[in-house]
Amino acid sequence: xxxxxxxxxxxxxxxxxxxxxxxxxxxxxxxxxxxxxxxxxxxxxxxxxxxxxxxxxxxxxxxxxxxxxxxxxxxxxxxxxxxxxxxxxxxxxxxxxxxxxxxxxxxxxxxxxxxxxxxxxxxxxxxxxxxxxxxxxxxxxxxxxxxxxxxxxxxxxxxxxxxxxxxxxxxxxxxxxxxxxxxxxxxxxxxxxxxxxxxxxxxxxxxxxxxxxxxxxxxxxxxxxxxxxxxxxxxxxxxxxxxxxxxxxxxxxxxxxxxxxxxxxxxxxxxxxxxxxxxxxxxxxxxxx
Numbered sequence: 001x002x003x004x005x006x007x008x009x010x011x012x013x014x015x016x017x018x019x020x021x022x023x024x025x026x027x028x029x030x031x032x033x034x035x036x037x038x039x040x041x042x043x044x045x046x047x048x049x050x051x052x053x054x055x056x057x058x059x060x061x062x063x064x065x066x067x068x069x070x071x072x073x074x075x076x077x078x079x080x081x082x083x084x085x086x087x088x089x090x091x092x093x094x095x096x097x098x099x100x101x102x103x104x105x106x107x108x109x110x111x112x113x114x115x116x117x118x119x120x121x122x123x124x125x126x127x128x129x130x131x132x133x134x135x136x137x138x139x140x141x142x143x144x145x146x147x148x149x150x151x152x153x154x155x156x157x158x159x160x161x162x163x164x165x166x167x168x169x170x171x172x173x174x175x176x177x178x179x180x181x182x183x184x185x186x187x188x189x190x191x192x193x194x195x196x197x198x199x200x201x202x203x204x205x206x207x208x209x210x211x212x213x214x215x216x217x218x219x220x221x222x223x224x225x226x227x228x229x230x231x232x233x234x235x236x237x238x239x240x241x242x243x244x245x246x247x248x249x250x251x252x253x254x255x256x257x258x259x260x261x262x263x264x265x266x267x268x269x270x271x272x273x274x275x276x277x278x279x280x281x282x283x284x285x286x287x288x289x
Contacts, residue, residue: 003056006047008032012063019067027072034076035059069203082131086157091149093213095127098270099189101277102242103131105268106185109240110136116184117141119234121174121227124213126154126167128187133163141167142183144174147212174223175230186231189244190223192216220246224253228260238284247274254278 003011009032016024033040035058036051051059065075073079073094079086081095082103088094110116115138120129123143133139145151151169158164172178193214198206205214216222224243231241241262245253250267257265262280270276 002050004048004050005032005036005038005043008036008051008056008059009043012059015063016066021066021069027066030072030076031062031066032059035062069207071204071208074208079125081127082134084127084131084134084161086125086127086130087153087160088125089149089153090208091147091210092125092153093189093209095125098272098274098276099128099244100131101268101270102128102187102189102244103135105242105277105279106132106187107135110139110185112136114138117182118185118187119144119175119178119183121186121188121231122146122190122213122223123154123169124150124189126157126169128189129154129167130157130161130163132187133166134161139166143167143169144172144178145169146171146173147210150210150213174226175234178234180233181236183234184236184239186235186239186241187243188223188227188231188241190216190227192220192223192244192246192249194218194220216246219252220249221252221256224249224256228253228256228262232257232260232262232282235282237282240279240281242277242279244276245278247276250275250278 009028012028012032013024016028036055062075071094073088074090077087079088079095082100086095118132118139118141120143123129123145126143129141129143133141143154148171151171154169158167191214193216195215195218198214254265257280263283265280267275268277
């Protein structure tokens with residue numbers, strides 16, 4: 001019997017629920033839409049549209065992979081973030097809604113008609129940098145990552161979004177080789193999970209996300225120890241920074257940035273009311289009367 005769109009969604013939802021997976025309703029819809037070459041509105045306005053045999057086979061393959069705990073973003077090869085759609089692969093961390101907290105803060109600090117330059121350390125798929133550039137047409141950016149595979153994904157995303165002309169993407173070890181006092185804004189979502197905690201994470205993360213983007217060392221703070229003084233070094237006087245943190249790292253990361261000389265250091269919560277982003281500024285130049 002040929003499945004319709006609504007039947008396919010219902011069956012996919014039931015199968016993912018039976019497998020004990022989180023978020024089966026949304027996952028099922030995304031997989032059905034991709035398998036059937038349908039948009040979200042099609043399930044509502046044309047629910048009885050039949051799937052072809054090829055589309056049904058594709059959906060079954062997608063569901064098999066999801067049952068094996070492969071992330072939906074890897075199955076589909078894309079993920080929405082803020083207002084942009086990004087290509088994702090196993091070489092990059094899948095962008096998450098938590099990270100949009102950084103975008104929200106940046107857009108409040110830098111106006112639409114403001115000229116500024118931004119550095120994204122550990123750029124990955126380009127999510128943070130490209131979301132900022134998409135919203136701020138006069139901004140320019142540099143993304144740095146140690147992974148050439150990740151940079152290839154970021155370059156493709158920048159080109160697809162029409163933003164390649166306003167950003168450079170370079171392979172590097174954090175701020176190594178970058179000049180002092182060169183950026184108005186520095187953002188980063190560094191690895192912050194303690195090494196021995198990684199094995200306790202859900203399979204979607206533990207088995208499918210790049211370890212390089214997860215492992216923050218014995219206590220999860222290795223990246224911040226290095227980044228705090230380096231971010232202050234490359235920021236212009238009066239420049240601002242925003243870095244993502246783990247939900248329990250507020251005090252430690254704030255202390256590292258204060259020790260490095262940062263001012264106005266505060267932590268902001270994500271939509272789930274968890275501590276998520278530490279932000280602050282570099283001291284502005286003294287001006288005479």
